[in-house]
Amino acid sequence: MEAAVEMKGISHWFGKVQVIHDVDLSVEKGEIFGLLGPSGSGKTTLVKMMTGLLRPSKGVVQLNGEKMPSLKQLRQFGFMAQSDALYSELTGRENLDFFASLYGMSRKDRHLRMNHVLDMVDLTAYASRPVNTYSGGMKRRLSLAASLIHEPELIILDEPTVGIDPVLRQSIWSELNRLRNHGVTIIVTTHVMDEAEKCGHLALLRDGRMMAEDIPSQLKSKLGVSSIEEVFLHYGGGARA
Ligand SMILES: Nc1ncnc2c1ncn2[C@@H]1O[C@H](COP(=O)(O)OP(=O)(O)OP(=O)(O)O)[C@@H](O)[C@H]1O
Numbered sequence: 001m002e003a004a005v006e007m008k009g010i011s012h013w014f015g016k017v018q019v020i021h022d023v024d025l026s027v028e029k030g031e032i033f034g035l036l037g038p039s040g041s042g043k044t045t046l047v048k049m050m051t052g053l054l055r056p057s058k059g060v061v062q063l064n065g066e067k068m069p070s071l072k073q074l075r076q077f078g079f080m081a082q083s084d085a086l087y088s089e090l091t092g093r094e095n096l097d098f099f100a101s102l103y104g105m106s107r108k109d110r111h112l113r114m115n116h117v118l119d120m121v122d123l124t125a126y127a128s129r130p131v132n133t134y135s136g137g138m139k140r141r142l143s144l145a146a147s148l149i150h151e152p153e154l155i156i157l158d159e160p161t162v163g164i165d166p167v168l169r170q171s172i173w174s175e176l177n178r179l180r181n182h183g184v185t186i187i188v189t190t191h192v193m194d195e196a197e198k199c200g201h202l203a204l205l206r207d208g209r210m211m212a213e214d215i216p217s218q219l220k221s222k223l224g225v226s227s228i229e230e231v232f233l234h235y236g237g238g239a240r241a
Helices: 043-051 092-102 107-120 136-148 166-181 193-197 216-223 228-237
Strands: 005-014 017-027 032-036 058-063 077-080 154-158 185-190 201-206 209-214
Touching: 005 043, 017 043, 017 201, 017 209, 032 043, 032 166, 032 193, 032 228, 043 058, 043 077, 043 154, 043 185, 077 136, 092 107, 092 136, 107 136, 107 166, 136 154, 136 166, 166 185, 185 193, 193 228, 201 216, 201 228, 209 216, 209 228, 216 228
Parallel strands: 032 185, 032 201, 077 154, 154 185
Antiparallel strands: 005 017, 005 058, 201 209
């Protein structure tokens, strides 16, 4: 089966500093793929390459078999960046309406989808308030809603649950699982171990290098450990090879 995302031989330099070292990565359609690594390991750099926001110095990125950047592929995915790209003077609903209009959604579809995604992130009661009255967590939730507004078949989420309380985090993960069950591919970067555990596949990064990639249970059994935290410490934080 054609991969949703394929990265081959990716290296990247910012100026003279090499931050990504020959990374290969393949994400199957309909799975939740996690990128786990300490701060500065290159997660955001890799997801920016997937979205076409950043061109790798070396290597090829393909979405659905098509080389990025590709205008056609732009419509197929939803991206939630680490910093919220929202219009603070507009209300939550107006922000969503703006993003929906970018995707050319009909008025009826927009209305239905807006209600659905607002409900999903528990912002229905605040939808008519301007975003500059929102807390940090509420802005994150609205950004997530915006990335899902056009029902993308691939969703790329850069630390989506930072600043979100555990109860809502749980409900966001239920929604991600529901989307996955409908065939949506989800790529998520995270520092949070219990989130990493929920991913179908997990890639561990350190210093711009791919240290390991497998299903969580295999990652654990290969090292003879019982938690993803121990896997993370082995590859990312603790004993250096
Ligand atoms: N625009 C840039 N110019 C120079 N260096 C950069 C730039 N963006 C990222 N870097 C560097 O590239 C490396 C990887 O950064 P990146 O943001 O991808 O890491 P990350 O794993 O996403 O970290 P975090 O979890 O803190 O978001 C870091 O050393 C960072 O300082």
